[in-house]
Amino acid sequence: MTEFMRNSDAFTWAMETDPRLRSTVVTVVLLDRSPDWDEVRRRFALISRELPMFRQRVVKSPPPAPPRWEYDADFDLDYHMRQVAVSGAGTLDDVLEMARVAEMQDFDRARALWETTLVEGLPDGGAAVICKFHHALTDGVGGIQIAMRLFDLSEEHYQQEPLPDAQQLPGSSPLDGYRDSWRYGVSLLAQSLTGTASRAPRLMYGLIRRPIATARSAAANAASIYRTVRPLSHTGSALIGERSLIRRLGVHEVPRVPLRGAAHRCGGALNDAFVAGVAGGLRIYHEKHGVAVGDLHLTMPISLRTKTDDMGGNRITLMRFDIPVGEADPAKRIRAIHERVSAVRQEKSLPYTQVIAGVLNLMPRWYIGSVLRHVDFLTSDVPGVPVPVFLGGAAVRAQYAFGPTIGASVNVTLLSYVDTCSLGIDVDTAAIPDYTVFHDALVAGFDEVLALAG
DSSP: OOOBOOHHHHHHHHGGGSGGGOOEEEEEEEESSOOOHHHHHHHHHHHHHHSGGGGEEEEOOOTTSOOEEEEOTTOOHHHHEEEEEOOTTOOHHHHHHHHHHHHHSOOOTTSOSEEEEEEEOOGGGOEEEEEEEETTTBOHHHHHHHHHHHOBSSSSOOOOOOOOOOOOOOOOOTTHHHHHHHHHHHHHHHHHHHHHHHHHHHHHHHHHHOHHHHHHHHHHHHHHHHHHHOOOSSOSOSSSOOOOSOEEEEEEEEEHHHHHHHHHHTTOOHHHHHHHHHHHHHHHHHHHTTOOOOEEEEEEEEEOOOTTSOSSBOOEEEEEEEEETTOOOHHHHHHHHHHHHHHHHTOTTGGGHHHHHHHHTTSOHHHHHHHHTTOOEEEEEEEEESSOOEETTEEEEEEEEEOOOTTSSEEEEEEEETTEEEEEEEEETTTOOOHHHHHHHHHHHHHHHHGGGO
8 A cells, every 4th residue: 555654744744834834954064075976876876765755755645644655756866966066155154054045945845855965165175965854754863874874984985785776666547546545544444443442441441440540540641642732822932932934044062071961960861951051042042132031832852763663764753841941050950851851751642642643634724833833942952973974985074953943933953973062053033033142142051051061
């Protein structure tokens, strides 16, 4: 049967009827020189054969089925891979301007949902690679898995693997979509009946033997699901509430060992110190504008990936909860964030992510917007490559990831490389029009946290 989108990816796809909620991810890889482009193209050709979605497009399905992945008969690798010369003086800001435009542009939905651009002409012979992909293709961890198929551990190329044959496209007819959608509906009904039949005896047994505990468990599940899908009527901040389609990208680098040390001294993990640094920056930004701030709404991707999952793919769920941005003491802030993040990772709703997304896909688009548009900020922590690597013979100097804001004022994504935590900052300029002021505040927020490391 046709491969349909998972409910969570269909939700991500459908919410883009509001362009402010697009799920475009852009990464920038800085290289010490121009890579062997033929070798890079060959690696992408290999990946496009190993991961079907790199040669597939998304096609609308007849109800009740979600959109489906369909092979693009006109797939052209050269459309997805381009070479350009950098504009201006070739500074990092010039590269980020190109990445900013790519991040704001929608995909050609008649094609596969990714693009890669080699930018040449940087100072001292350097180069950059800008990768753009839709979040339905992969999450951060899956993206690192894919990157490891591109990178080498030395500037010498490994022995080339023969490219596997591209998958043969099956013949199709206009009726195929309706037939597969009907099969999908029947399969969904069968799964629902089977699940009900298997759970009903256990539920009845629990109600008879432990009625109070069973009722409390059901209530806890319901409360957890409500926290996951509840709409937000307003932002937590009175300062950063506007939204637009204009973005501004920036970067900042934080040493990984001191950041992790600061977290451990406060009983937290590296992610807790990272979120505390972003929260500290937001507090300082509000103070600079004379606006009081307390708790703000945060969206954080929670990975559901297991060891048995294939390379690539999107295996995250988005959880929303409040963060004590107004707490001035960075140590107390880390401890409070650690408690709240730990509670979110134990939410009873997590195993029902696909079911919840399926229900949300049936809701009006305005409701989906209300779930996301009033979130104040978004953070994502992606464990990157721990050792120096090369791309097409060129040494990788740095990597930055820019996640989508999907309704928030700013997304700060941490992508580690060796001993550096590289922060990709994606700002909605309607919410934060004075980017330089915000960047300085963010740097000060991380300096507060790093000072805890001693």
